[in-house]
Amino acid sequence: MLKVPVHQVAGHPASEGQLGPLVDESGCFYKPLQNNERGNTEVAFYMSFSSNPRVPKHIQRFFPKFYGTRLVEASDGSGLHPHLVLEDVISNYVKPSIMDVKIGSRTWYAEASEDYIQKCFEKDKKSSSVSLGFRISGLQVYRSPESGYWKPEKKQIQKFGADDVSLVLRRFVSSYQPTESDRDPDCAFASSIYGGSSGILAQLRELKSWFEDQTILQFYSCSILMFYDKESLLNGGDPRGAVKLVDFAHVVESKGSIDHNFLGGLCSLIKFISEALATVNECTIEACSTD
Amino acid sequence: MLKVPVHQVAGHPASEGQLGPLVDESGCFYKPLQNNERGNTEVAFYMSFSSNPRVPKHIQRFFPKFYGTRLVEASDGSGLHPHLVLEDVISNYVKPSIMDVKIGSRTWYAEASEDYIQKCFEKDKKSSSVSLGFRISGLQVYRSPESGYWKPEKKQIQKFGADDVSLVLRRFVSSYQPTESDRDPDCAFASSIYGGSSGILAQLRELKSWFEDQTILQFYSCSILMFYDKESLLNGGDPRGAVKLVDFAHVVESKGSIDHNFLGGLCSLIKFISEALATVNECTIEACSTD
Structure with missing residues (x-):
């Protein structure tokens, strides 16, 4: 069925x-x-x-x-x-928080039709693709049994700039505080999800190493899916923070170079996530030194 | 004067x-x-x-x-x-071989005028900028006292594709064999110029580390100048292989992200140079194992 x-x-x-x-x-x-x-x-x-x-x-x-x-x-x-x-990469996740990030400052390739290039070009300029090297295409963040998921509308997501992206990447790994403003998420799970030797950041860096070297394919308009299971995390289990590449309808063979467009965007995403993680580490250090 | x-x-x-x-x-x-x-x-x-x-x-x-x-x-x-x-970064070089490489798959920034963006956009597509993430803007390679410099014309350079770029990067560090075809340069100086702990590749990687982190500026239409002194090299002296950034008429403040456009192109250049160097190392290994 x-x-x-x-x-x-x-x-x-x-x-x-x-x-x-x-x-x-x-x-x-x-x-x-x-x-x-x-x-x-x-x-x-x-x-x-x-x-x-x-x-x-x-x-x-x-x-x-x-x-x-x-x-x-x-x-x-x-x-x-x-x-x-x-x-189905999230079939075993009970309450998955998911983010779909389209990588690359441009989503078109030189061999495409003029119309297609122009359409992509305008979309890339209007979204954060040109400025940040990637754009968030969709997301859902599990909050609590009572509040369910936070799943902003596509129109809202398309307008995200650097500050929104930074905020959303922190909110993605925060506990849900219904009484507080969502402008200052606590990043309570940043270390568990982004950090560590098998966390999302380590996985993205592994992918980066490969992209620095591979001259097989160019991944235009391809997305990185990042997800984890908050229910499992809250119950003390393994949140299984994971990274998967999806959407390969615009993959083309490389003409002898690395995929600098994908790599640049990936490095930019890595930097944003590193900063979200660094905020937490700073807080922890401050908390320690105050104790 | x-x-x-x-x-x-x-x-x-x-x-x-x-x-x-x-x-x-x-x-x-x-x-x-x-x-x-x-x-x-x-x-x-x-x-x-x-x-x-x-x-x-x-x-x-x-x-x-x-x-x-x-x-x-x-x-x-x-x-x-x-x-x-x-x-004057090359004032002390007697017979400098020089390459000017404009970094980035796009040379325009979103805030520029529509006319300027369109002009750059066409140039980037026609050159290797879009495909490779950089384009060679100019070069001279010192050959010998008799033959002077090899300095191809701008029109020829503008047409360079991946294979040409790869060839030129090898020719840049080769000894001059007037009787042989230039299609198969010997890369005799690749190890001295590109390799080693203070060679051009090491310098580019140092620059790369900074670009992975810095969110101060975006370096549109900026060039990397690579140069060394072949006369000095042939006389057993230090060829002083060096890397300098030049041309900052289109540098803009970052809006909160790394310069993924410059970084992607820089990584692509690093990969091309690594391959030129790897060719030599393979030859050396083969020569050793044959001995």
């Missing part, structure tokens, strides 16, 4: 009567293939990437597992439609 | 009867101030940067020393004109 995913934060949702992704109970994610070059590009990416010996194992884990393509009943009721069958 | 510099590889030369830079015999470089915002931007940059306590000493050394501004006789005969007085 396929159903509409509960925790989708970006992209077209299936719930509005249109073609969108589906999930099953065995942990698979069914992404409808677009009937154009983008669909072809994404299938080609998954087919070649998952078996590419030049991509090391510790890097493969940042990509959803690929189980092939399958014809399944489309979410819009239009009948059978080809879908990519992928790993 | 001011004269036209002999070793200028990029920008408008004074020699064509137009306003251009001058040098004196005490090691100063006089750069005419443009009569517009660019001139103001560059003066403001040098004034604040050279005394900015947030910029560490080991980073200041990558920038030409700044000695103020002075009215001097313009090179185009138009009378007194304000000039920046800077350190």
